[in-house]
Amino acid sequence: MGTIFLFDALREATDEEMQKDKSVFVLGEDVGHYGGSYKVTKDLHIKYGDIRVLDTPIAENSFMGMAIGAAMTGLRPVVEGMNMSFLLLAFNQISNNAGMLRYTSGGNFKIPLVIRGPGGVGKQLGAEHSQRLEAYFQAIPGLKIVACSTPYNAKGLLKSAIRDSNPVIFFEHVLLYNLQDHVPENEYFIPLDKAEVVRCGTEITIITYSRMRYHVLQATDTLVQKGYDPEIIDLISLKPIDIDSIVASLNKTHHVLIVEECMKTGGIAAEIIAQVNDNYFDLLDAPIVRLSSQDIPTPYNGALEKATVVQPQQIVEAVEKLLS
Template sequence: MPKILLFDALREATDEEMEINSKVLVIGEDVGHYGGSYKVTRGLHAKYGDLRVLDTPIAENSFTGMAIGAAMTGLRPIVEGMNMSFLLLAFNQISNNAGMLRYTSGGNFTIPIVIRGPGGVGRQLGAEHSQRLEAYFQAIPGLKIVACSTPYNAKGLLKAAIRDNNPVIFFEHVLLYNLQEDIPSEEYLLPLDKAEIVRYGKDVTILTYSRMRHHVIQAVDILVRQGYDPEIIDLISLKPLDIDTICTSIKKTHKVVIVEECMKTAGIGAELIAQINENAFDYLDHPVVRLSSQDIPTPYNGLLEKATVIHPQQIEQAVKDICSLVV
C-alpha cells in the first residue's frame, strides 16, 4: 500500500471519478492552471481541459449556482471553495437551491453536487479564514455533510460523494492536507452515513471528527498508559449522524466526551447531546461532557488563537474527571 498525502488522496479520488465518468467536472477559483490553492486539482486541467476543470471569477454565489444548474441537467460538478468560509457568499444557492430543488420539483430533479474545500482553524489565518461552517450547513434540509480526517477516508468518502445523487458538503481541514498514510492501491469507497470506531474501549465514549480526531488519539495514547480504556468514534458523517453506532457505544461505556473544533453554542456537539438524550439517556451514568472552541472570532495572534481551540491535555483531563465518578 503506497503512502500518500491527504491532498493527493483527494486529487486521486477526483481524477479516478473524472476518468470513469465524463459527467464529472470541477468548478472553482484557481482549480485549473494553478492546480487549486492546496493542490487538490494539480494536473487535472492539463488532462481534462477547460470545460471539465473550470477556473471561475471570484464570485461564489454565481459559480455555485451555475454548478447546481449543471447538476440539474445531469452533470456531476465538484465545487471547490478556496476556503469554506467564502461559501457563505453562496449560502442562498446551497440552502434554497441545492438542498431544496429535489423536493420542490417533486423529485423531477436530482442534485448530484459535491461542495468541498478547506476549513477550520489553521495557523494564524485570521478570523474570516478560520471558520467552521459545519453547524451553519447542518440545519439545511436536503444536504449530506461529511468531514474527512485521514488520507484513507478522504479518498473513499470523496469518491462516494461524487457518485451520490444528493448534494454533499465535504469538509477538509486546512491543517490535515500534509497528513500521510498508507492507502490501498485498488479502488474502494466508504459509506457517507457511517461513523468509524477508531479504537474500541469500555470506560468512556469519545466522539470527535476532523482534526480533533488526532488530538483525541494523542490524549488517549497517554490515558491508555495510565490504565484508562476509552473508545474513540470519528463521526465522519455530520449529517445524518450515525446515532446507531453512537448509542451502541454508550450502552457499553455509559459515559460520553465530545471533542470538536466547532463553536460550543449551537455546534455539532449541541446536536449530538440532543440526539443522545433522545436515544440513549437511560444508559448515561454522567452528563455528556462537551469540549468545544470558544464562542469568539478566531484571533490572528498565535497564542490567542491556540487558546480558542481544544488540545490533548484538556481531553486527557476531561476523561480522567468523568471516569473518576463513583456510581
C-alpha cells in the same frame, strides 16, 4: 498499497471519477492552471481541458448557482471553495436551491453536487479564514455533510460523494492536507453515513471528527498510560449523524465526551447531546461532557488562537473528571 498525502488522495479520487464519468467536472477559483490552493486539482486541466476543470471568477454565488443548474441537467459538478468560509457568499444557493430542489421539484430533479474545500482553524489565518461551518450547514434540509480525517477515508468518501445523487458538503481541514497514510491501489468506497470506531474501549466513548481526531489520539496515549480504556469514534458523517454507532458504544461505556473544533453554541456536539438525551438517556451513568472551541472569532495571535481550540491536556482532564 502506497503512502500518499491527503491532498493527493483527494486528487486521485477526483481524477478516477472524471476518467470514469464524463459528466464529472470541477469548478472553482484557481482550480485549473494553478492547480488549486492546496494542489488537490494539480495538472487535471492538462488531462481534461479547461472546460472540465473550470477556473471561475471570484463570484461564489454565481458559480454555485451555475453548478446547481449543471447538476439539475445531469452533470456532476465538484465545486472547490478556495476557503470554505468564502462559500458563505453562496449560502442562499446552497440552502434554497441545492438542498431543496429535489424535494420542491417533487423528485423531478436530482442534485448530484459536491462542495469541497479547506476549513477549520489553521495557523494564524485570521478570523475570516478560520471558520468552522459545520453548524451553519447542518440545519439545511437536503444536504449530506462529511468531514474527512485521513488520506484513506478522504479518497473513499470523495468517490462516494461524487457518485451520490444528492448535494454533499465535503469538509477538509486546512492542517491535514500534508498528512500521510496508506491508501489501497484497488478502487474502494466509504459510505457517507457511517462513523469509524478508531479505538475500541470499555470505560468512556470519546466522539470527535476532523483534526480533533488527532488531539484525541494524543490524549488517549496519556490516558492509557494512566490506566483508562477509552473508545474513540470519528463521526466522519456530520449529517446524518451515525447515532447507531454512538449508541452501540454507549451500551458498553455509559459515559460520553465529545471533542469538536466547532463552536459550542449550536454545534455538532449540541445535536448529539440532544439526540442521546431525547432517546437514550437511560444508558448514561453521567451527563455528557463536550469540549468545543470558544464562541469568539478566531484570533490571529498564535497563543490566543491556540487557546480558543481544545488541546489534548484538556481532553485528559475531562476524562479523568468524568470517570472520577
